[in-house]
Amino acid sequence: SQQGEEDPQALSIQEGENATMNCSYKTSINNLQWYRQNSGRGLVHLILIRSNEREKHSGRLRVTLDTSKKSSSLLITASRAADTASYFCATDAGDHSGYSTLTFGKGTMLLVSP
């Protein structure tokens, strides 16, 4: 099955810097989503970008989608120590009935140091 692949696997930055994570996938999608996971916890949805959208913003988050390159990026601006977490991209291509099913990448582990 298709899968998003995040890059880099791990990222370490200082507070106040920007963090950029990339995601590549293999086949056509309905939408691409980014989720965050704090260690040992469930995932929290951050942002969804539809296949006909190129860029989306939510607070300090900026997501881009390039369907011709089958890639997406997540930018977190002015990072804070509380942003330390793993970030996953997930692609939604729909199942045989058109319902939503997500395929997750392996994630980028972000460490923001004070």
Added chain:
Amino acid sequence: DGGITQSPKYLFRKEGQNVTLSCEQNLNHDAMYWYRQDPGQGLRLIYYSQIVNDFQKGDIAEGYSVSREKKESFPLTVTSAQKNPTAFYLCASSIGSGRGTDTQYFGPGTRLTVL
């Protein structure tokens, strides 16, 4: 308080035993999902259900079974046939609109260890 609950948080099982993980939601969502997460890995879909009394296999259904008798509940049984069951199990739900824009809400997870 709306959300998804999973119980127990930690579960220990002896080899050869079946074990059932609970997942309950009060979000009035139609769709529910079970994922498995191994260390340093992403989530892999085990089973999902779009409606009561119906469910579909995901990418790694072998050794697992589910039921969906109520809209609120989607229990997962890890059977003795699952060769490597030690993992972190996550349950999620979504509206199930079928419009290709659903986001998923996750429970806190159950960490299963086979002794």
